[in-house]
Amino acid sequence: MVMKTCTIRLKLPEDSKNAILVKNLYLSCDPYMRSRMRKSEENYVEPFTPGSPITGGGVARVLDSGHPNFKKGDLVWGRTGWEEYSVITKPESVFKIQNTDVPLSYYTGILGMPGMTAYVGFYEICSPKQGDYVFISAASGAVGQLVGQFAKLLGCYVVGSAGTKEKVDLLKNKFGFDEAFNYKEEKDLEAALKRYFPSGIDIYFENVGGKMLDAVLVNMRLNGRIAVCGMISQYNLEQPEGVHNLFCLITKRVHMEGFLVFDYYHLYPKFLEMILPRIKEGKITYVEDVVEGLESAPAALIGLFSGRNVGKQVVVVARE
Amino acid sequence: MVMKTCTIRLKLPEDSKNAILVKNLYLSCDPYMRSRMRKSEENYVEPFTPGSPITGGGVARVLDSGHPNFKKGDLVWGRTGWEEYSVITKPESVFKIQNTDVPLSYYTGILGMPGMTAYVGFYEICSPKQGDYVFISAASGAVGQLVGQFAKLLGCYVVGSAGTKEKVDLLKNKFGFDEAFNYKEEKDLEAALKRYFPSGIDIYFENVGGKMLDAVLVNMRLNGRIAVCGMISQYNLEQPEGVHNLFCLITKRVHMEGFLVFDYYHLYPKFLEMILPRIKEGKITYVEDVVEGLESAPAALIGLFSGRNVGKQVVVVARE
Structure with missing residues (x-):
């Protein structure tokens, strides 16, 4: 450039x-x-x-x-x-x-494309309900931080992953996630997820792909949902990494769906109606x-x- | 044994x-x-x-x-x-x-577990409609041969893959598939699928996994559906092969869903009502x-x- x-x-x-x-x-x-x-x-x-x-x-x-x-x-x-x-x-x-x-x-961000992405990805693709166990990767990013807050507002248990201590602190202290961890400090991502989700993940909001997706798949719960929003860990690779645990889609009856926000802009007025008052009341924050x-x-x-x-x-x- | x-x-x-x-x-x-x-x-x-x-x-x-x-x-x-x-x-x-x-x-087979698997996998998971482009792997097997016939009855374009010339002939001449190919004779599965689906695949009924799934992913059509029924090519491997093209789930907005027939046996009477007359009238055949x-x-x-x-x-x- x-x-x-x-x-x-x-x-x-x-x-x-x-x-x-x-x-x-x-x-x-x-x-x-x-x-x-x-x-x-x-x-x-x-x-x-x-x-x-x-x-x-x-x-x-x-x-x-x-x-x-x-x-x-x-x-x-x-x-x-x-x-x-x-x-x-x-x-x-x-x-x-x-x-x-x-x-x-x-x-x-929150009122533009990333905000709409979080909104449609969570509400339209994940079929979320109160009490669901929700995991979000790249969770402090433009989209992730909102998905987590939407999930908390609905009464879900929410865990996020990020790549620095500062971001992990943000997730727990600013965005109100129940738990968060630094994926760079985890030698075994499968074990890390097992620790935070002993009975499994209902909803995975996928932002990173690769090894994280593989670790999530074995930790999914019966009838789980995976909204595939992005795979940022893969974009600079010559060839994307292989994902090995897709058989779990069968054993756990998982619904995995990719989406693009461009298909959903007709919902933008509805989205604004929801989010603007929550921003003003301080119920949703944005970094x-x-x-x-x-x-x-x-x-x-x-x-x-x-x-x-x-x-x-x-x-x-x-x-x- | x-x-x-x-x-x-x-x-x-x-x-x-x-x-x-x-x-x-x-x-x-x-x-x-x-x-x-x-x-x-x-x-x-x-x-x-x-x-x-x-x-x-x-x-x-x-x-x-x-x-x-x-x-x-x-x-x-x-x-x-x-x-x-x-x-x-x-x-x-x-x-x-x-x-x-x-x-x-x-x-x-047709009136037991595999028949029900084909029935619920196709009708409950794939959201099929007339004119859809349907691809089935392991297509002459217990499940695949039925999925193809269900799809033909609905007015879909149906292509199957199998591993011998005999099976390919069965698909085309006995089960009425529009096209079929021997995957063992194709050096480039992506190109083979492109040949049979120049404008892409609406529905993939997944029975094999691995390389075939990778080749299908890049050939999926917008808003395509993948019913993950089995991954037989992977069952004898120490570690499953990596699947590299999952990013296509996003670009093509694909819905991919694993299922188990055991969850659907309440539909068995409805299934019998559909299939028995069709067997007797010769509209559905079984090998x-x-x-x-x-x-x-x-x-x-x-x-x-x-x-x-x-x-x-x-x-x-x-x-x-």
């Missing part, structure tokens, strides 16, 4: 009907962006175009609009460019921000890892894959 | 209340029996007791009964011993045979691989794991 500087005119060209020109305020670093760095049939989002600014989630202010639904001054969140100013040619794909009495950066300046963005994105970030990774481009 | 001969009295002991004494007619060789030959937490059926006759599915005639629901002369199917005569101490677990105008051996005599049983069971059998493996103990 390289930074480039050039001069632009802060005005939409005459012929750019339906486009909007925005000033980018916050950018989101998300694990799925890694897959856009390779050409593959497996891509569910198109690959980045070499030589062009990369794109990703962000929060932006509309400076000029050729689209009837947007006017100068509007705030939006959705796909924008990693640059100070962007022209969004299909603004139908971004959301207008209506609620501004919360931190605007939240629309890259962000904020770096300043577009020049900090490449390292912040790369840091996701070694777990450098603590909480949702946000880049501030401008505070207006 | 060894054969032993001893003399018994063909009468229930006085104190064996609720038990029945049966003469075994047909025994069933089933892949799940392999797992009963090792001690493991993963067993969903208890392991065999070394030194005692092994047990499994079978068809038997009641010779003596201490149970009010059974009388001398009744025919039953269910768990019995690999011996000429057995005492079944909990006959609540066996089914009384009401329909005898079909081959009795069918109650080890058995029949060996004669209890002494042939060990080799028949072991043969399952190298694909020696063509169709459902049955052992005739006595034709009465």
